[in-house]
Amino acid sequence: MSWSVVNEGDGLPRIILTEPAGSSAVIHLYGGQVLSWKNEKREELLFVSAKASTKSPKPIRGGIPICFPQFDNLGYPERHGFARNRLWELDTCPSPLPRSNNHSSVDLILKSTDEDLKTWPHSFELRLRVILHPSKLTLIPRVRNTGSKDFSFTFAIQNYLSVSDVSEIRVEGLETLDYLDNLENGERFTEQGDALTFDGEVDRVYLRTPAKIAIIDHEKKRTLVLRKECLPDAGVWNPWNKKAKALPDFGDEDYKAMLCIDSAVTEAPVxxxxxxxxxxCQELSIVSSSYCSGQLDPRIVLHG
Incomplete structure (x- = not known):
């Protein structure tokens, strides 16, 4: 058996994935949210704030939240959508997965409820497959229209990444791209640097990004590569010191140890x-610290 269910002090079930090389992942059914991903060295690769709440209706601050049916909060009562504030279920009828001895997986599902239909009047099924390989974590979301009329949505997989010091991090793959700056009322700019570095608050959505983005952490001697399909945009967020102190579920110094990089579809709704x-599809993988942007070829798709 590649996964097990445990109940913590909050009474909500968690799924624990393990694989033979020693890496692991923990998925919370509240929000259908990955809360931990450790490599074979037992190093935690995701950030979760010590002040994070796992009690409805607040989303969990950290891990990998799912944003649906919108990635913004325009016209909706729940910021980034309601999917991250709902209790998901194990999917009892998942699609077949090829047999493999070096991965484990679990399938979750969220269906529309009468309460959700009051604020977003569309019937849907949202499925999420989480696949754990050695040094690699894959998430495959699927949205199905189960109603009788068309609907549109935006979507994001938010990745709260654990970093040594955000001021020392380089993000490569976003250079020369246009982005919407939420600190400037969504105004559109073009990235000018040869890499993205951080010395203050950032809240942006980069548009039409390549299939691969690299997050280089020199101090931890590792590079995390984000690969994605059918998620053309990428959010980048760090609240920095002033905003961090204003967030009730975020530690005053937490901003130093995290960087949020999102796989999204937001400019052109589905x-x-x-x-x-x-x-x-999104894949997070760990590669050697010698990885550089010269290997980022936007023509190479997820399995290239």
Missing amino acids: ILKPLEEWTG
Whole structure:
């Protein structure tokens, strides 16, 4: 058995994935959210604030939240959508997965409820497959329109990454791209640097990004590579010191140890007709510290 269910002090179930090389992942059914991902050296690769709440209706600050049916909060009561504030279930009818001895996986599902239909009047099924390999974590979301009319949505997989010191991090793969700056009322700019570095608050959505983005952490001697399909945009967020102190579920110094990089579809919403389905894919992997942007070829897709 590649996964097990445990109940913590909050009474909510968690799924624990393990694989033979020693890496592991923990998925919380509240929010369908990955809360921990450790490599074979037992090093934690994700950030979760010590002040994070796992009690409804607050989202969990950290890990990998799922944002649906929107990635912004325009016209909706719940910022980044309601999916991250709902209790998901194990999917009892998942699609087949090729047999492998070096990975473990679990399938979750979230279905529309009568309460959700009051604020977003569309019937849907949102599925999430989490696959754990040695030094690699893959998330495959699927949205199916189970209603009788078309609907559109935006979507994001938010990755709260654990870093040594955000001021020393380089993000490569976003250079020369246009982005929307949420600190400037969503105004559009073009990235000018040869890499993205951090010396203050950042809240941006980069548009039409390549299939691969590298997050280089020299102090930890590792590079995390984000690869994605059907998620063309990328959010980048760090609150820095002033905003961190204003967030009730975020430690005053937490901003130094985290960077949020999101796989998103937001500029051009997905439109689904009845019974149609959309599928995305995100892969996080750890590579040697010698990895550089010269290997980032936007023509190479996820499995290139």
